[in-house]
Amino acid sequence: MKREITLTINDEDHKVEVENRRTLLDVLREDLRLLGTKKMCDMGECGSCTVLLDGKAVNACLILAVDARGKKIETIEGVARGGELDPIQKSFVEKGAVQCGFCSPGMIMTTKAFLKKNPHPSEEEAKTAIAGNLCRCTGYVRIVDAILSAADSMKE
Amino acid sequence: MKELDFVGKDVPRIDAEIKVTGEAVFSVDVTLPNMLWGRMLRSPLPHARILNIDTSRAERMPGVKAVITGKETPFVFGVSHMDQTPLQTEKVRYVGDPVAAVAAVDVNTALEALERIKVDYDPLPAVFDPEAAMKEGAPIIHEGIKNNIAANPRYNIGDVERAFKEADHVFEDRFETQRVAHVCPEPHNCTAVWDASGKLTFYYCSQMPSVSRIQIAKALGIPESKVRVITNHVGGGFGSRATSKFPMDFAAIVLARKSGRPVRIEYSRDEEFIYSTFRHKFIMTVKTGIKKDGTITGRHIINICDNGGYCDYGPVVTNVGGAMQGTLYRFMNYRYDGYTVYTNLPYGGAMRGIGNPQVHYAGETQLNMIADRLGMDPLELRIKNAVRTGDETASGAKLKSCGLVECLEKVAEKIGWKEKKANPKPNRGLGIACGVHFTGVRLSPGIDADFADFLRGYRQRLQHGSDANRRGGLRDRGGENQHDLGRHRDLPDGMGLPRQP
Numbered sequence: 001m002k003r004e005i006t007l008t009i010n011d012e013d014h015k016v017e018v019e020n021r022r023t024l025l026d027v028l029r030e031d032l033r034l035l036g037t038k039k040m041c042d043m044g045e046c047g048s049c050t051v052l053l054d055g056k057a058v059n060a061c062l063i064l065a066v067d068a069r070g071k072k073i074e075t076i077e078g079v080a081r082g083g084e085l086d087p088i089q090k091s092f093v094e095k096g097a098v099q100c101g102f103c104s105p106g107m108i109m110t111t112k113a114f115l116k117k118n119p120h121p122s123e124e125e126a127k128t129a130i131a132g133n134l135c136r137c138t139g140y141v142r143i144v145d146a147i148l149s150a151a152d153s154m155k156e
Numbered sequence: 157m158k159e160l161d162f163v164g165k166d167v168p169r170i171d172a173e174i175k176v177t178g179e180a181v182f183s184v185d186v187t188l189p190n191m192l193w194g195r196m197l198r199s200p201l202p203h204a205r206i207l208n209i210d211t212s213r214a215e216r217m218p219g220v221k222a223v224i225t226g227k228e229t230p231f232v233f234g235v236s237h238m239d240q241t242p243l244q245t246e247k248v249r250y251v252g253d254p255v256a257a258v259a260a261v262d263v264n265t266a267l268e269a270l271e272r273i274k275v276d277y278d279p280l281p282a283v284f285d286p287e288a289a290m291k292e293g294a295p296i297i298h299e300g301i302k303n304n305i306a307a308n309p310r311y312n313i314g315d316v317e318r319a320f321k322e323a324d325h326v327f328e329d330r331f332e333t334q335r336v337a338h339v340c341p342e343p344h345n346c347t348a349v350w351d352a353s354g355k356l357t358f359y360y361c362s363q364m365p366s367v368s369r370i371q372i373a374k375a376l377g378i379p380e381s382k383v384r385v386i387t388n389h390v391g392g393g394f395g396s397r398a399t400s401k402f403p404m405d406f407a408a409i410v411l412a413r414k415s416g417r418p419v420r421i422e423y424s425r426d427e428e429f430i431y432s433t434f435r436h437k438f439i440m441t442v443k444t445g446i447k448k449d450g451t452i453t454g455r456h457i458i459n460i461c462d463n464g465g466y467c468d469y470g471p472v473v474t475n476v477g478g479a480m481q482g483t484l485y486r487f488m489n490y491r492y493d494g495y496t497v498y499t500n501l502p503y504g505g506a507m508r509g510i511g512n513p514q515v516h517y518a519g520e521t522q523l524n525m526i527a528d529r530l531g532m533d534p535l536e537l538r539i540k541n542a543v544r545t546g547d548e549t550a551s552g553a554k555l556k557s558c559g560l561v562e563c564l565e566k567v568a569e570k571i572g573w574k575e576k577k578a579n580p581k582p583n584r585g586l587g588i589a590c591g592v593h594f595t596g597v598r599l600s601p602g603i604d605a606d607f608a609d610f611l612r613g614y615r616q617r618l619q620h621g622s623d624a625n626r627r628g629g630l631r632d633r634g635g636e637n638q639h640d641l642g643r644h645r646d647l648p649d650g651m652g653l654p655r656q657p
Contacts, residue, residue: 035185036178038391040341041425048341076178089176093168100634101175102341102391108176136341136392137634 005069009034010078018065025049025060028075036076036105040134047133050106051075057113059132076105079112088112091150092143099137107133111147121151171389171632180389183361184345188418191347192221192259194411195266195421196403197273199248199255202500203282203295206246206255206275213272214258219265222415223273225256229406231375235399235505237306237467239298242406247280249297249465250502252431257407259419286462286497287439297465297498306463307471307496311478313550314489316445319454323445327526331442331518335462336435337428338507342391344432345422346405348412356409357384363397363633372405390633395506396432397633399468433505436473437462440518445489450532450540454489457481459515461496464503469510470496476594477515482551483592484519484560485541490550512593520589535573535588539564542590560590 002017007024009032016031025042028034028051040048042061049060052074079086085093088111098104107130114121114129121129126147127140135143174180211223226245232238243254256273260266283289289297289304297304320326347359356376362368365385373380390397404421412419423432439460445453459477463470478492527534542560543549567588568574576586 030187033187035181038182038341039184040343040391043425046341080177085173085176089173092176093172096166096168096172098169098172098175100341100392101171101180101389102182104175105178134341136339136394 005066007065007068007073008071009073009075020064020066022065023061024063024065024068027065028060034075034077038102038105040102047110048103048106050109050133052109052113055113055116057110076109079108087153088115088150091146091153095142095146095149097138097143097146103133103135107135107143111150115151115154119151119154123148182342182389182391183359183387184342184422186347186359186388188347188349191418191420192261192415193263193266194257194259194408194419195270196254196407197256197270198252200251201248201277201279202251203280204248204277205280206244206248207278208276209256210274211256214269217269217272219261220258220269221261221417222259222411223256223269224407224410224414229410231406233371233375233402234467235469236471240402240466242403250500252502253465254403254407257411259411259415282500284499284501286460286499289497289499290495297500301498304498305495306467306498307474309471309475309478309494311482311490311492311551313482314454316454316456316489316491319489320445323453324448325530326443326445327522328441328443329522329525331440331521333438333514333517335437336507338394338396338432340392340394340396340428340432343423343425343428344404345420346408347418347420348408349418350413355382355384357386358409359386359388360405361390361397362387363393393633394508395510398506399433431502433468433503435507436470436504436511438514440515442518442522444522444526446526450537452485452487452541454487456491457515459494461494462501463496463498464501465498466503467496468503468505470504473504473506473511477511479551480512480592481515481519483549483553484543484590486543486547488550509593516591524587535564535568538588538590
């Protein structure tokens with residue numbers, strides 16, 4: 001059975017008709033064409049579909065779209081504002097933390113929530129923060145560098 | 157030496173900005189108006205005759221726009237052996253061998269339709285172990301292929317038996333590796349669409365779109381000019397994109413033609429793990445002759461490759477491992493017997509190093525075991541036998557430059573090999589191994605049979621003396637090692653040209 005719901009994504013309201021069983025990830029990608037959020041495993045293992053729900057990093061594949069009603073949803077499309085990259089995005093570019101790029105949106109969303117909570121993390125804390133995000137190319141070293149460097153640049 | 161613009165410099169990836177904003181379009185993001193979702197019905201049995209396929213109930217389902225079986229995909233394809241058809245009509249050879257496909261308005265409808273297809277099978281004895289598959293009386297997986305041996309790549313240089321007689325010690329050890337999945341972040345996927353003029357546009361996450369194009373045109377029997385393959389950004393490859401996943405490709409292409417609408421098929425993560433042509437399992441017997449002073453006199457490797465139900469890159473993979481083992485050390489008596497053996501398991505393909513890592517693992521591990529047995533230093537043993545500039549190796553490579561010895565010496569110094577070896581610590585390992593791989597060389601007839609096509613379509617031209625427009629037959633998928641994206645470290649460098657996507 002379908003029902004009409006309103007999702008607040010990147011400060012915009014979107015009315016969508018969804019079946020109860022559909023995940024937030026599928027509705028973002030298939031109905032709203034917000035394709036920056038990636039589907040890698042679709043079972044909550046890889047973190048590539050990470051979005052922020054009221055500021056908290058969650059796997060969009062484990063959230064039903066109907067349960068995201070009334071919450072503030074942030075996706076990768078809302079991170080760069082007015083053509084300007086976010087300091088985290090800049091840092092990922094500069095530190096070579098991007099290779100194939102499929103995990104990058106999820107990594108950046110996780111980092112965004114993490115640095116808000118912990119603006120001066122240690123390397124160990126940064127590693128723990130992205131423990132739920134899988135990358136197959138980089139070996140993570142440059143991603144951790146990018147997170148720490150983003151934290152530094154946001155301090156200034 | 158002239159200062160270059162990019163080589164040796166730390167420059168950001170050319171596509172990094174669009175990847176951090178989520179703008180980069182991957183194949184799996186391609187969605188066309190009116191697009192249908194396709195799924196394949198896979199065999200539940202490892203080896204069975206197909207008696208009948210009844211698709212009528214699926215065809216009647218609302219939302220189902222096309223259903224096909226192997227009768228509509230009579231294309232034979234393969235990489236080295238033309239041993240595969242997209243959807244099976246006579247028999248299935250592994251659990252998962254596709255037999256039918258549907259296109260529907262959404263994924264759930266497609267999945268429900270698959271459940272309504274009735275296939276009658278007559279089970280056949282199956283074999284899962286390549287050594288058992290080679291024995292007399294084993295089930296025959298492909299008619300006419302004796303003992304299930306699809307290929308038998310061999311090298312026989314010098315006189316390995318004499319080398320063993322001349323040796324002070326001869327060691328024989330057995331090594332087994334296991335299947336490894338590529339686990340590409342972006343699942344394999346494709347989208348096919350035909351236009352009214354009979355032209356096919358095919359979106360596919362390929363490492364080599366030009367090869368896909370050639371193979372699709374050939375199989376469909378239409379000119380290459382009627383096939384357009386578009387590869388967007390690729391979410392990892394690791395070798396698995398070195399071939400198209402043909403059953404999926406042809407299923408999408410034929411479903412699109414039959415329904416008159418674009419059709420997308422993408423692998424689930426489960427399918428990705430099982431059917432995306434993993435690294436082959438090798439069973440290797442390594443026999444090495446060595447003198448008291450550590451000189452290796454010769455080596456004989458028997459390698460049994462668990463090919464799975466079809467060849468794909470199997471024979472190439474079996475060959476590469478053999479070719480490269482005759483390249484690292486100076487012995488000139490070398491024999492390699494490779495067997496690419498069909499089994500009733502999902503089939504393997506190319507994966508990072510294309511068969512080379514498995515054989516290196518066996519060869520190098522045995523060298524360490526030999527050093528241990530003879531009380532030799534594994535580092536010294538390698539330096540003694542390492543190939544040097546000017547050598548011609550057992551597998552025929554002429555080494556115009558080679559820094560293996562210098563590399564070993566430097567590594568030993570940097571890691572404190574001697575000190576660490578003299579003072580072993582509990583729970584801390586210390587080991588050393590060497591490896592060699594090729595970069596675009598011709599190894600032997602057969603190996604590069606389809607490598608020649610890699611660069612087809614590669615061209616570059618200068619425009620107005622200030623810009624370079626290059627088109628490659630290869631596609632970057634994260635490693636920056638290809639021609640058309642990333643750092644553009646080759647041709648434009650030194651010409652004062654800007655980098656461009």
